[in-house]
Amino acid sequence: MPTYPVASLFAVVALVSGSALAQKSAEPPVDPTVPKRVAELKGYIKNRKMTDDFQAIGLIQALTKAPEQQNSKDKKKIAKGLGDCFKLGKVREGRQDLIYREAANGLAKYGADGAKELSKYVENKRFKDNLSLRAHLLRSLGKTEDVKQVDYLIEVTSRSHHNELRAASGEALGNYKEAKIQTKREIVKMIIRAWGSLHSAATAPVSNDPNGPQDFGPQNAQQTLGACQGKWVATLQKLTGVTLRKFMEWQRWQNKNKRWKL
Secondary structure (H helix, E strand, O other): OOOOOHHHHHHHHHHHHHHHHHHHHOOOOOOOOHHHHHHHHHHHHHOOOOOOHHHHHHHHHHHOOOHHHOOHHHHHHHHHHHHHOOOOOOOOOHHHHHHHHHHHHHHOOOHHHHHHHHHHHOOOHHHOOOHHHHHHHHHHHHHOOOHHHHHHHHHHHHHOOOHHHHHHHHHHHHHOOOOOHHHHHHHHHHHHHHHHHHHHHHOOOOOOOOOOOOOOHHHHHHHHHHHHHHHHHHHHHHHHOOOOOOHHHHHHHHHHOOOOOO
């Protein structure tokens, strides 16, 4: 059994310890100004006259300018502060909701921390009727690339009663290009399945009897396809690298390539 000088062993231990310490110290230092700036942002949001919203937007942009240069503790504080924008103060409606959109854009840069906050407000009753904002939140949720959100995004894509949300969530799923192949296969499979259900409904025969019951199913399915199909195709193409466009083409491809790889 070989023996090594004690000095050499100490050198190896020191080298390994030094490497681990270097990796740990590679994280940027904590920014002591972050708590104060987050508190300032909350103060702007709480202004019921909403006269500070432009200052708030500027602060959000400054806080989220370079997340890769921020300490992990600061990232969590900033993400929580951005999330609080959606629950504090008077609800901003119409064009005044820009502050929420800016907060969502910021949260999209913070991975799982951002997704945790965004997921709280897509279905929040404060924004129930603002479908455009909710669609923006869904797209931002996808940009976090948090794999824990995939099932939820698939659910909205497949079952939402709102075409705008189905389109947005399908678009959001296109951000998961770097996910594991099993995740991408599941996304592709479920989008094609949802598309198939709509395709069947949209092409169902309609009675021409003016005195018979009116079936709006095909018409509604056609409207949903009109809103979603382009977004869904773009996501399928991003995840598979395949450039098909029509449903029957995708269905045929899926049937022949159950275990596809890029």
